[in-house]
Amino acid sequence: MKFTDGYWLNKPEYDFNFAIQSYSASITDSALRVVCATNPINGRGDLLNHGTLTVTFTAPMPDVIRVQVEHFMGVKDHGPHFELYEAPVKPVITETEDAWIFESGKARAVVSKEKRGWRVTYQGDGQLLTESEYHGMAHAHHRDTGRDYMIDSLTLDVGERVYGLGERFTEYVKNGQTVDIWNGDGGTASEMAYKNVPFYMTNRGYGVLVEDSSDVSFEVASEKVERVQFSLQGEKLVYDVIYGQTPKGVLERYADLTGHPALPPAWSFGLWLSTSFTTSYDEKTVTSFIDGMARRDIPLSVFHFDCFWMKENHLTDLTWDPEVFPDPEGLLKKLKARGLHICCWLNPYISQESRMFAEGVENGYFILKENGDVWQTDMWQPGTAIVDVTNPAAREWYAEKLRRLMAMGVDAFKTDFGERIPVRGVKYFDGSDPLRMHNFYTYLYNKMVFEAIEQFKGEGDAVVFARSATVGGQKFPVHWNGDSSASFRSMAETLRSGLSIAHSGFGFWSHDIAGFEQTASADVYKRWAVFGLLSSHSRLHGSSSYRVPWLFDEEANEVVKKFARFKNRLMPYLYGAAVEAHEKGVPMLRPMLMEFPDSIACETCDRQYMLGANLLVAPVMHADSHVDYYLPVGVWTNILTGERAVGDTWRRENHDFLSLPLMARPNSVIPMGANEERPDYDYADGLELHVFEPREGAITVTVPDTKGNVAATYTVRTVDGETTVETDCKKPYKLVVHR
DSSP: OOOEETTTEEOTTEEEEEOOEEEEEEEOSSOEEEEEESSOOSSGGGGTTOOEEEEEEEEEETTEEEEEEESOSOOOOOOOOOOOOOOOOOOEEEEOSSEEEEEETTEEEEEEOOTTOOOEEEEETTEEEEEEOTTTSEEEEETTTOOEEEEEEEEOOTTOOEEESSSOOSOSSOTTEEEEOOBOOOOSSSSOBSBOOSEEEETTSEEEEEOOOSOOEEEESSSSTTEEEEEEESSEEEEEEEEOSSHHHHHHHHHHHHOOOOOOOGGGGSEEEEOOSSOOOOHHHHHHHHHHHHHTTOOOOEEEEOSTTSOTTOOSOOOOOTTTOSOHHHHHHHHHHTTOEEEEEEOSEEOTTSHHHHHHHHHTOBOEETTSSBOOBSSSSTTBEEBOTTOHHHHHHHHHHHHHHHHHTOOEEEEOOOOOOOOTTEEOTTOOOHHHHHHHHHHHHHHHHHHHHHHHHOTTOOOEEESOBOTTGGGSOOEEOOOOBSSHHHHHHHHHHHHHHHTTTOOOEEOBTTOSBSOOOHHHHHHHHHHHHTSSSEEEOOSSSOOOGGGTOHHHHHHHHHHHHHHHHTHHHHHHHHHHHHHHOOOSEEOHHHHOTTOSGGGGOOSOEEETTTEEEOOOOOTTOEEEEEEOSSEEEETTTOOEEEOSEEEEEEOOTTOOOEEEOTTEEEEEOSOSSOSSSOTTTTEEEEEESOOSEEEEEEEEOTTSSEEEEEEEEEETTEEEEEEOOOSOEEEEEEO
């Protein structure tokens, strides 16, 4: 939201209280509280008829400084609030002649005592990170609407770039953009986003989390080109300055604060095949798809029943359509006998034709209007109501229906929608503020479903396929990027969204191979299939047409077969990266900056990524088969072709449909398994250790089991050019050195 008319003037409809100078301060064992005057104070008379801003600094965990800015302090807080995992530390607070200094671990805030100016300087390891300064912190009142806003802005240095703010399809570097944190169903070709996260990081080793689930508005080097400004409606603004030194370090701190991604089960990393969205299908259709994949030696891990496993106009009733699936338990039993896991589509919107509607009305399980009626809309389904996820009884009611499906053999659920949540004229069971529930709804929705699976199947075997999210949603993987289109342009915006959500703390991410809307040409399908099978999770899914490869061309079968089988072989490496995402909060798909924080060239790379720490992936996104990508310093090896390339340069290559730049990092070890048929197997049995351009010294690699525990440890040592392996694992392995 913009409040100014150029640098010098403010918009005339607003009255402002800017932090002008620090007036007084109080210090306790845990906090520094500074009262800011909003007009120059020359004498006692200047204290009359003017407001103040109260700024409180606390330390929710080491290296994190929480800043709470308040105007009127008597406003009732109805919630909801992000679920945070604080580990408060006792800060070091000192006062000098010129400043108050607040320290949390390696992070420091220095509040100036200047009489003619407001300045808070944030430092990490003694180095300047950012500042809140002149006309940065403020309260604003809109005279026409009566709405109040809280604002702050933090400076950006020369060359400083901003990343994150959720899964955004706009440019990867957010400088110059206005970003409104408001979950919406806008597709992937718009500025709207399904997953909005009021958290950004920069290439200077820090991040900022605004602790509010409302429509926080960010002006990123836009309204004030030297700053990131954030504002929200209300009388209080709370944000955390998170120091991590590197992008990975920032994400580790962010995960500690907001929650670590759960570790998805190993089977979920295999290929998912869907019925697609509005297509017609029955048991015969499903069986034909699975038989067709088997005949072509394409390994499947999950079969997904979208939308119309339930009867049309009855969505969502969580009941199989008896006309199409008269024996669902028998069907699921057959599919599971073939080694498949089962996923079913659902959402929290309940049609008045649904069998669940009357139950929900009778027991008060839906969001209500302020007059007590059920809130309803004809958007999506006739008379749609929405489950009130703040009501514990409603959550249990919904979860019990999921347990019945899991008892039939369902393993996972696609938690679709969750963005179109009403704000005006509604009320929640727990009294939550509807404005702040709009974005937060998805957190409770996905938590409800994820925990229902976890409670039924056990910890470590729960996975959802979610579209909407906010802060903390990363705890309930997996997330996919929503409704993309069948084009190379949409493929590129999909990758940008993956890079952006990676900066926002989400460890596991997927997308609809070849796009959701329309039907892709064969070349788009094949290129996207490679990209999809080199993502953490891989799903063939569309809207009004099927996505089985033989409907595109014969070569599509070979592409999907090759990379589905290759991904299964790569699982010892991939699941190791998954464990790291779970334990440290560092995502599997990583922007180049995350692995190469000192490389200026990597700061803007938006058509390539690192898959784990050691594999560079550059999807081909052009019809003429060319791809441009940046290769960092060192000698890299394409693990598909064996071709070596010297880095620290941009490269343009042409690749056929069975290839792409898939480059192993110099001095790395990529463990590869012996099983191409499935993603969940004994990774250490028959393991191959591929060592690329080894340097003198040792590299230790751990290989997990399918529960994320360490199954084997290998130390690869190179001395005088000779590479050997030390391990206590008694299972056979093979060493392959690439020089």
